[in-house]
Amino acid sequence: MNRFQKWLFLAGFIFLTLGCQRDDICPEGTETTSLLVIEFYDPLDPTRLKAVPNLMVRASGKEEILMGPTTVNTVSLPLRTDENFTEYIFTINSGSEEENADTVTFTYSPDLEYLNRACGYKVNYNSLDVAIHEDENNWILSETIIQESVENETEAHIYFTH
Template identity: 65%
Template sequence: MNQIQKWLFLAVFSALTLGCQKDDICPEGTETTPLLVIEFYDAEDPSRLKAVQNLVVKAAGKEVFLGPVTTNSISIPLKTDEGVTEYSFTANNNSPLENEDLISFSYDPQSEYLNRACGFKVNFTNIDVNTQQDEDNWILSEIVLQENVENETEAHISIIH
């Protein structure tokens, strides 16, 4: 009886220790799907950054994503499973000067396998931007600075207002 208990204990102990694996945890600092970086520039001096007052950003048909905030640069996500993402950009939110412009970003999503722990990230290529024209656009023009969105270190789009 004592011999059976020893063998049973040894079998259970071996199964537990040999069956365990190291946890798959994606290391901190691993590149993930990048955000689209947008900088806002002054229409009178296009080389000078200019903050948008009380900016609110909403994805089409969604809740407020960002704002209200006064800033000259934002980072927003793009849809990874589609080739188009639409946002509403509202300047001077909740004031008599409130003005909303609709912007559409089109691109080609490219999946990239990182590893088993981290899975995939999506880069975006051939990015294009288009502001829907209305009678009172606060966004005067857009410039694509980088056609490929692969990191968040530099601006991808500049908006002149």
């Protein structure tokens, strides 16, 4: 091999190893781990959404506030990926004399789904269940599980009446 061929071979090798790498950016719009969607309804008319005044949500045992206080009829919350349960404290009328907190535990089976090298994994949650801890003055009156699997955020997974 002459000198020109060696340089051509070396340049080709460098181009192939450095110039043709896969793009490791996760494309926008790729599904990621979904949030749990909860809608709040009126117990007297279960077809009508009912806003929760000054709702504040925080994880049980944590001081930082996850959301609120805000008046909403739908919330989207993350579930823990390293456990099979997540516990939240939902506080209605936050900051007022009528403040009332309910503790709610969500249990599920986390299921890892491989997406691709750039995006990694997402977690789907199966066998969703919910328990409202009873106290002397629960403001969440009842719960209905609409979807037992949390795989997307397009529709509600749970309805609460209050």
